[in-house]
Amino acid sequence: MSFKDTLDSINRCFAKNVEKDLPTIDDFSSDLIAGFNNGNFELLESFSNKTKDVYLKSVSKRILAIKSIQKARSTDSELNIKKTWKWIYESLKVIPTTATISSIGSQGFLSIPLFKYDREMEGFDFIRLHIWDNSLDKYFDKKKSNTFSIHTHSFLAQSWVLVGKIVNNRFRVKENHENKNASLFTVEYNKTLNEINQHTSVAVNTEKNVNVKQISNEVYSPFSSYNIKHGYYHQSKSLGINGLSATFFSFTSKFGIADNSFVVGPMDIKESKINRKMHIDATYLIEQLNTIIEGYE
Incomplete structure (x- = not known):
């Protein structure tokens, strides 16, 4: 992927209110x-440390982290958790909290998008921090x-565990x-689907x-890391202390695309609306994660 495509795919994961402040390829x-x-990436890393522009620094750090995750995924190799997290932490910490998109996903975790490329589905790639x-329970209907x-x-999903414990059940x-x-239920999204992490959805019974x-x-x-192939059923939950767990998460179409994705639900329900709480300040949680990860040997 070209530098410009990588840059564009990262820039779109910042809040709209800072769009004019984000770097272009000319920077x-x-x-x-x-x-x-x-x-x-030595020049990029050096540049990310020296620049005084907070958005240039944030985007540069994020490019380094994304390339690290993509390399680990494509080569099926171990991800350097501490180094990759440090780049993401510095990317988030240097900018105002209002510049970070963060919302509650349908499964009850906080989702922070880091990179999204969807110019064509054959190259679809979406990387997030979960x-x-x-403390997030108040923002969604746990039942x-x-x-x-x-x-x-619809795509291969892969997670790298940063903190806590994740239970993954397959069905x-x-x-x-x-x-x-x-x-079986299908999930239908509203018309703001093209707005990253900013949409409501409805689970509709297929009968x-x-x-x-x-x-x-x-x-x-x-x-540790695990993946779920497209079209396979699973359920993931956190077993961390006080519920705290975190992962880097990615979707990629490079290993195939399922025609549809499904959710399993009660037979007697026709549809269920899933509301997502938007714009949650994740500063406290990010600092907690950083303290834990910095303490790793």
């Missing part, structure tokens, strides 16, 4: 861009979230009109009844 030297294109914590927690994705879901215990059976129970700790 970066030709030597720095050439180094980036050749896989050499944070679970008991509804648990009721609609088993779901699939076999088969259409069955006799021995049934649930229904296809299914039998659901759990087939695994996996527990992941910091420095």
